Amino acid sequence: MRTLDSRRASKKPASKNIGRWPLLAVLLASSLLACSPLGTLNELSEGDHYTVENGLPYGAEPRQVLDVYEPRERTDNAPVVVFIYGGGWREGKKADYAFVGTSLTAAGFTVVIPDYRLFPEVRFPVFVEDGADAVAWVERELIADTERPLFLMGHSAGAHIAGLLALDPAYLQSAGVDPGRLAGWIGLSGPYDFLPIESGYLLDVFPGNSRAQSQPIRFVSGDAPPTLLVHGADDGVVEPGNSRRLANALEAAGVDVTLVEQEGRSHAATVAALAPPLEFVGDTRGVVVGFIEDMTGDTRHRQAR
Numbered sequence: 518m519r520t521l522d523s524r525r526a527s528k529k530p531a532s533k534n535i536g537r538w539p540l541l542a543v544l545l546a547s548s549l550l551a552c553s554p555l556g557t558l559n560e561l562s563e564g565d566h567y568t569v570e571n572g573l574p575y576g577a578e579p580r581q582v583l584d585v586y587e588p589r590e591r592t593d594n595a596p597v598v599v600f601i602y603g604g605g606w607r608e609g610k611k612a613d614y615a616f617v618g619t620s621l622t623a624a625g626f627t628v629v630i631p632d633y634r635l636f637p638e639v640r641f642p643v644f645v646e647d648g649a650d651a652v653a654w655v656e657r658e659l660i661a662d663t664e665r666p667l668f669l670m671g672h673s674a675g676a677h678i679a680g681l682l683a684l685d686p687a688y689l690q691s692a693g694v695d696p697g698r699l700a701g702w703i704g705l706s707g708p709y710d711f712l713p714i715e716s717g718y719l720l721d722v723f724p725g726n727s728r729a730q731s732q733p734i735r736f737v738s739g740d741a742p743p744t745l746l747v748h749g750a751d752d753g754v755v756e757p758g759n760s761r762r763l764a765n766a767l768e769a770a771g772v773d774v775t776l777v778e779q780e781g782r783s784h785a786a787t788v789a790a791l792a793p794p795l796e797f798v799g800d801t802r803g804v805v806v807g808f809i810e811d812m813t814g815d816t817r818h819r820q821a822r
Contacts (some may be wrong), residue, residue, distance in 0.1 A: 518557040518768040519775040539639045559615040564793075565589075567622035569615075571581065575654035576647070583631035583651055584611050585659070586618030590625075596700070596809055597627045597659055601648055603673025603706075603788075606722050607636040616792040623793070624806045627665075629655050633678070639729050641723045642688075648678045649692035656694050664701035670805070672788040673755060676707025678765070680733035684741050701743040701812045703805055705787040708755045709763040710734040737766040743773040745808040747801055749782030777804050 538624045538719035570585045598621055602614045611630040618628040633647035642786055652669070660667060664676065682688050684819035690696065710732055744767055748760040764776040768807065779787060779799045790799035 518764055526727065528767040537779050538675045551730075554584060559613070559619075564619055564623065567619065571612075571777040573654075578633050578634060579649075580632045581650065582611075583629055583649060583654065584615075584618065586622050586628040586630070588622045588625050588627070591627065592625065593663070594665055594813075595625055596668060596813055597629065597655060598668045598670050598809070599629045599631070599655055599679075601631065601633070601653055601669070601671035601675035601678050603675045605637070606641075606644055606677075607718070609635070609675075614788075616657045616794055617788075620791045620793055620802055621805070624809075626809065628814040629659070630780070638716070640721065641727055642681075645678050645681050645688055646691070648682050649688040649694065650688060652682065653692040653694050656698060666696055667789050667808060668703065668808075668812075669699060670703040670705070671707065673707060673784065676704035677709065677733060680704055680707055680709050681731075681733070682735050684738075685730075686740070687696050696740075696742075701745065701808065703747070703808065704760065704763075705746045705747045705801065706745070706752055706755050706784050707733075707759060707771060709759045711755075711759060734766055735765050736772050737763070737772070739770045740770065740773045741767060741770065743808075743812050745775045745777070745804065747777045747779065747804060748761070749779045749784060749787050749799075751781055752784040752787075754784035775804075775808060 550727075566589055568587050568589060572582045573585060574582050598705070600614065600617050602609045602611065611632045614630055618630060621628045629651070631648070631651035633644045633646065654669075655667065657784060659665070669679040669683055672675070677703055683699060686696040712728055712732060714723060714728065729735060744764075746760040746764050748755075748757045750757055760778075764774050767774040777800070779801075782799050786798050787801050790794050790801035791805070
């Protein structure tokens with residue numbers, strides 16, 4: 518298992534010349550004015566290096582839609598990253614994470630961000646099945662008959678979904694996708710080993726007879742794809758031990774796994790640091806781009822902002 522220096526610098530400069538404290542002031546002001554901090558972050562991250570198609574359906578339900586971000590200048594073998602956002606399995610929308618598309622298209626990657634059904638409309642495992650259907654759409658519509666590498670990536674509850682898709686082959690197989698198609702997966706601040714559930718709404722999100730099947734760590738095997746796990750050491754929402762325990766289990770199974778613990782970083786900081794204006798917050802973008810490049814062995818798709 519590789520453990521990377523959490524202070525590693527990003528491989529790309531920020532897209533806008535915004536200093537640390539002015540940016541924090543902008544984000545704080547947006548919170549005080551009841552504006553969306555994520556909306557503000559998306560606006561600060563915008564660029565002209567990509568195109569986006571919004572609201573493409575991958576299923577029949579209203580929330581079974583996705584956005585596709587494409588670099589304006591991409592190579593035929595550009596990796597495709599499916600990013601699944603978090604929100605406790607009960608909230609979130611793809612538009613809030615446009616900054617992820619902005620950031621990773623700057624590295625030459627295609628980025629797909631799906632919505633998925635949420636609690637209380639659905640319970641486990643429906644949101645994982647939605648994730649599998651989104652991946653099936655990507656394979657069918659974007660990478661069919663090509664050798665483009667496919668990566669899964671998620672934050673928080675989205676990392677849990679990505680982890681199950683990567684580690685339990687049943688989901689992708691049921692959606693008609695060969696699990697071996699995955700070149701790797703990336704989990705940011707994810708809950709992978711969180712039993713028992715003793716109180717709160719999660720008792721309803723994960724019905725009692727399904728809880729054992731809801732834990733990604735349960736499905737670790739030597740067939741798992743290469744893995745990058747990033748977790749803030751000061752995460753007060755998802756205990757960092759989730760990533761440590763999963764990394765240890767993957768290593769014991771002989772899987773290529775890299776664990777990055779970001780000192781002094783919170784739960785939200787691991788994903789916020791993907792945004793070009795917030796790269797000072799942590800090294801998430803640098804290690805994610807580096808991991809994908811290492812797994813593909815090809816840096817020709819990278820382009821300058």
